[in-house]
Amino acid sequence: NHDSITKKKYGSILKYPLLSKRKTHCSAKVKMSVDENYLKIAACVIDDCVKISGDGQPNAWGESMNVFIYNPHFAESHTFPLTGFFISPKYRNDSLTINICYNNAWYDERGNKAIDEKDIPHKVTVTDSGYSLEVYIGWELLGIIPSELDYLGADFIINDVDSDDPEIDTVMSWSNPTVYAHNPARYGIIKFKNATATSDFLLK
Numbered sequence: 001n002h003d004s005i006t007k008k009k010y011g012s013i014l015k016y017p018l019l020s021k022r023k024t025h026c027s028a029k030v031k032m033s034v035d036e037n038y039l040k041i042a043a044c045v046i047d048d049c050v051k052i053s054g055d056g057q058p059n060a061w062g063e064s065m066n067v068f069i070y071n072p073h074f075a076e077s078h079t080f081p082l083t084g085f086f087i088s089p090k091y092r093n094d095s096l097t098i099n100i101c102y103n104n105a106w107y108d109e110r111g112n113k114a115i116d117e118k119d120i121p122h123k124v125t126v127t128d129s130g131y132s133l134e135v136y137i138g139w140e141l142l143g144i145i146p147s148e149l150d151y152l153g154a155d156f157i158i159n160d161v162d163s164d165d166p167e168i169d170t171v172m173s174w175s176n177p178t179v180y181a182h183n184p185a186r187y188g189i190i191k192f193k194n195a196t197a198t199s200d201f202l203l204k
Contacts, residue, residue, distance in 0.1 A: 054091030064088035070153030079143035153187035
């Protein structure tokens with residue numbers, strides 16, 4: 001597909017198409033919950049080949065996740081309609097931590113701006129069958145006041161990397177970015193009640 005959105009974004013066509021029904025060795029379950037302080041995201045990825053980036057690692061890519069958030073009250077809040085984060089597990093000094101930055105600039109003018117992982121409570125675990133990633137993102141980083149919301153739109157993308165090639169091997173997405181890149185109309189909906197919400201997303 002020479003018009004691939006992913007090719008334009010990453011510079012190459014993926015080895016596997018962005019189709020949820022395509023059989024792959026990688027699967028993931030993403031869970032989201034919120035309280036008055038944090039947007040909490042937990043991803044459990046089953047993968048027979050886990051590539052974690054780190055100091056001195058030759059691969060340009062490592063396992064990673066994109067989280068896109070649509071704020072329906074962006075006009076009143078004077079924030080961005082779309083924002084979110086790129087999160088990647090990383091080894092630093094033999095310890096597992098994360099790299100995290102705002103998503104690309106065409107969604108949020110803070111795009112690609114790094115965030116200090118010390119400001120993000122997180123936990124990364126690697127096992128024989130894959131890895132898990134938990135992050136707590138403060139609402140102030142999103143510019144969102146959850147008590148003022150009835151719902152949020154959310155999209156999750158799991159990027160699977162199995163080699164040192166500058167290509168992502170598999171991408172799993174809640175929406176279908178081959179139709180239109182991150183259209184909020186195709187996002188999952190997180191409904192709020194008294195500033196708390198829980199939603200499970202299963203990516204296969």
